[in-house]
Amino acid sequence: MWCRSLACLLKVPCQLGGSTRHRSPWLPCDRRTVLAAAARWHHTAPESLKCAWQLHGDHLELRYANTLMRFDFVWLRDHCRSASCYNAKTNQRSLDTASVDLGIKPKAVRVDEATLFLTWPDGHVTRYGLEWLVKNSYEGQKQQVMHPRILWNAEIYRQAQVPSVDCRSFLETDEGLKEFLQNFLLYGIAFVENVTPTKEDTEILAERISLIRETIYGRMWYFTSDFSRGDTAYTKLALDRHTDTTYFQEPCGIQVFHCLKHEGTGGRTLLVDGFYAAEQVLRQAPDQFELLSKVPLKHEYVENVGDCHNHMIGVGPVLNVYPWNNELYLIRYNNYDRAVINTVPYDVVHRWYAAHRTLTTELRRPENELWVKLKPGKALFIDNWRVLHGREAFTGYRQLCGCYLTRDDVLNTARLLGLQA
Numbered sequence: 406m407w408c409r410s411l412a413c414l415l416k417v418p419c420q421l422g423g424s425t426r427h428r429s430p431w432l433p434c435d436r437r438t439v440l441a442a443a444a445r446w447h448h449t450a451p452e453s454l455k456c457a458w459q460l461h462g463d464h465l466e467l468r469y470a471n472t473l474m475r476f477d478f479v480w481l482r483d484h485c486r487s488a489s490c491y492n493a494k495t496n497q498r499s500l501d502t503a504s505v506d507l508g509i510k511p512k513a514v515r516v517d518e519a520t521l522f523l524t525w526p527d528g529h530v531t532r533y534g535l536e537w538l539v540k541n542s543y544e545g546q547k548q549q550v551m552h553p554r555i556l557w558n559a560e561i562y563r564q565a566q567v568p569s570v571d572c573r574s575f576l577e578t579d580e581g582l583k584e585f586l587q588n589f590l591l592y593g594i595a596f597v598e599n600v601t602p603t604k605e606d607t608e609i610l611a612e613r614i615s616l617i618r619e620t621i622y623g624r625m626w627y628f629t630s631d632f633s634r635g636d637t638a639y640t641k642l643a644l645d646r647h648t649d650t651t652y653f654q655e656p657c658g659i660q661v662f663h664c665l666k667h668e669g670t671g672g673r674t675l676l677v678d679g680f681y682a683a684e685q686v687l688r689q690a691p692d693q694f695e696l697l698s699k700v701p702l703k704h705e706y707v708e709n710v711g712d713c714h715n716h717m718i719g720v721g722p723v724l725n726v727y728p729w730n731n732e733l734y735l736i737r738y739n740n741y742d743r744a745v746i747n748t749v750p751y752d753v754v755h756r757w758y759a760a761h762r763t764l765t766t767e768l769r770r771p772e773n774e775l776w777v778k779l780k781p782g783k784a785l786f787i788d789n790w791r792v793l794h795g796r797e798a799f800t801g802y803r804q805l806c807g808c809y810l811t812r813d814d815v816l817n818t819a820r821l822l823g824l825q826a
């Protein structure tokens with residue numbers, strides 16, 4: 406179940422063992438400095454197949470740990486970790502990249518069991534650990550997912566029996582916090598239990614993992630069905646699945662909800678894993694997935710109610726993927742807030758509507774819907790870049806509080822606890 410990422414579906418076959426091996430004979434490296442001349446394979450030891458390299462006119466080819474890598478010479482010079490090029494104390498580059506000749510080529514190349522040595526025309530020597538190169542090369546990255554995730558429908562989520570974390574353990578122990586964040590990263594939702602049902606206590610929770618993102622709704626917000634703001638959220642009406650703040654250039658990363666009171670019926674919360682639905686689209690109709698990831702759209706928030714005057718516009722495709730591995734990282738889906746489409750010609754727009762329909766069909770499948778009733782004491786954290794939320798219509802007095810979090814800071818906390826985020 407690990408790594409059910411979209412990247413896995415699109416994985417490019419490893420280029421190793423291909424025709425290159427047959428075209429150029431594997432020549433043993435004599436372990437002395439080899440002058441950059443002929444394009445031929447060199448081995449670190451005659452019997453070693455673990456590492457081999459070949460110098461070409463404009464790049465270095467390196468085979469190590471089952472990965473065939475190609476490095477541009479400017480890249481190799483730019484990433485030099487020597488003391489004069491890189492400050493290991495601040496983890497910052499000191500080298501002025503603009504001073505590197507774009508036609509640079511190493512004067513000499515040598516590889517031993519663990520290290521690649523390059524001598525540049527001015528005599529400067531760069532050393533790279535081979536493991537470092539595998540980890541940091543384009544080819545190495547392409548085989549990795551940035552964010553390990555478990556995509557879910559209602560059944561998968563229930564079967565997983567993801568535990569809620571107790572408020573005290575969340576606030577007072579690193580283990581509690583780490584468990585919570587691990588679940589949040591894997592599923593895009595996580596619950597904290599036994600929270601005192603006040604806005605102040607909810608704020609303390611939020612501050613444990615992140616900075617609060619203040620928006621036009623305030624820092625910590627309360628809301629009820631009083632139409633104090635010009636948005637359907639402030640009514641008793643049902644809300645279909647959506648992500649929030651699609652009308653920001655960077656939609657809010659995380660949404661926190663804590664229901665402080667409800668005396669009445671209905672009002673359940675709907676949660677749908679947008680990445681699970683998108684993966685179904687990718688499987689059925691890769692062209693439609695691509696269209697949804699390429700066509701930019703606007704979302705808009707226009708408000709003129711009481712003293713609140715706002716006009717927000719956010720631009721971006723529905724599906725946002727990392728270009729090098731096609732891994733999905735952000736879904737913007739809000740049919741209420743989608744603005745006039747004026748960024749797309751008519752024939753493309755028709756295909757876009759068809760693709761949007763396919764995605765909507767997946768998002769609306771009853772088996773993909775997780776319904777929960779939020780109760781005082783149980784705070785819900787939602788990854789607003791991945792999981793859609795909605796709500797059932799309700800009666801009576803219902804009050805929710807919560808806030809948005811800055812995504813960078815949540816991921817920062819997770820990384821500091823040793824999680825991949």
Ligand SMILES: C[N+](C)(C)CCCC[C@H](N)C(=O)O
Nearest residue numbers: 622626628636638648649650
């Ligand atoms: C959460 N809170 C009630 C403060 C705001 C609701 C914002 C609703 C808006 N249509 C959107 O989807 O972004």
Ligand SMILES: O=C(O)CCC(=O)C(=O)O
Nearest residue numbers: 638644649674794795796
């Ligand atoms: O009332 C709710 O449960 C959620 C409303 C909503 O979508 C929001 O506030 O973002």
Ligand SMILES: [Fe+2]
Nearest residue numbers: 638648649794
């Ligand atoms: Fe919402």
